[in-house]
Amino acid sequence: MDATRQRFLMCRPTYFAVDYAINPWMDPNAPVDTDLAIRQWERLRQVYRDLGHTVEEITPLPGLPDMVFAANGGTVIDGKAMAVQFRDPQRADEAPAYRAWFEGAGFELYDPKHVNEGEGDVLLAGDHLLAGTGFRTAHAAHAQLQEVFGYPVITMQLVDPRFYHLDTALTVLDERTVAYLPEAFSPGSQAVLRRLFPDAVHATMADAEVLGLNAVSDGRHVVLPAQATDLAAKLRDRGYQTIGVDLSELRKAGGGPKCCTLRLRQGKASK
Numbered sequence: 001m002d003a004t005r006q007r008f009l010m011c012r013p014t015y016f017a018v019d020y021a022i023n024p025w026m027d028p029n030a031p032v033d034t035d036l037a038i039r040q041w042e043r044l045r046q047v048y049r050d051l052g053h054t055v056e057e058i059t060p061l062p063g064l065p066d067m068v069f070a071a072n073g074g075t076v077i078d079g080k081a082m083a084v085q086f087r088d089p090q091r092a093d094e095a096p097a098y099r100a101w102f103e104g105a106g107f108e109l110y111d112p113k114h115v116n117e118g119e120g121d122v123l124l125a126g127d128h129l130l131a132g133t134g135f136r137t138a139h140a141a142h143a144q145l146q147e148v149f150g151y152p153v154i155t156m157q158l159v160d161p162r163f164y165h166l167d168t169a170l171t172v173l174d175e176r177t178v179a180y181l182p183e184a185f186s187p188g189s190q191a192v193l194r195r196l197f198p199d200a201v202h203a204t205m206a207d208a209e210v211l212g213l214n215a216v217s218d219g220r221h222v223v224l225p226a227q228a229t230d231l232a233a234k235l236r237d238r239g240y241q242t243i244g245v246d247l248s249e250l251r252k253a254g255g256g257p258k259c260c261t262l263r264l265r266q267g268k269a270s271k
């Protein structure tokens with residue numbers, strides 16, 4: 001399996017905290033160690049660098065504790081960047097910050113017409129865009145994604161509030177394969193996934209409950225939460241190299257490695 005060099009956007013968790021609850025993982029009364037969160041995040045960034053990937057950084061803003069979750073900052077494919085519109089007012093001010101970053105970086109910008117939480121819910125799998133809905137990204141946003149990017153969009157209906165973003169329930173391993181938690185999807189979406197990806201890796205609830213599916217693959221190496229040991233073993237059986245990272249503090253906000261990582265896809269060549 002070939003690894004593809006990636007360009008990522010990340011945001012240091014300088015102001016990370018759990019001050020509000022917009023998903024079932026978040027408990028504002030539970031203690032959070034921001035310094036530990038920063039060290040764990042720096043380790044993730046180092047893992048990417050060691051794999052030969054490029055990491056760009058956006059400046060974190062005070063008062064936006066979830067801004068570390070860069071995957072929600074946009075969807076970037078073929079040099080086009082679609083900005084986001086958050087469901088929750090607590091995260092609304094992140095959208096213009098990410099939008100400005102894309103503009104400064106020279107991407108062709110598109111503005112969302114509906115709630116759209118970026119790569120948290122929009123994953124490119126080969127020639128299809130898998131788009132989640134049910135909790136955050138509106139179904140209506142899917143039509144706009146198809147129009148902007150020109151990839152067929154497949155709607156994925158999420159049904160378990162713990163797996164509120166598509167990237168908490170499914171991870172793209174390479175152009176042909178994904179791993180997912182079947183129970184996180186409606187029966188119809190499960191049938192679509194079986195049809196599109198007959199060789200997919202099925203994760204267990206235990207893997208998903210440590211956000212094991214919130215993983216980042218370059219086609220050969222899969223970076224995933226260290227606690228997702230069963231999933232890691234299954235991936236190694238399939239020939240992937242797994243790299244476990246501990247993001248225990250960010251998990252208190254419902255985020256893992258993928259949430260911290262926005263893929264910047266330049267042009268066709270580096271798709």
Ligand code: ARG
Binds near residue numbers: 254
């Ligand atoms: N606390 C954040 C929220 O609920 C976590 C976002 C995680 N990001 C992701 N791509 N799943 O919005």
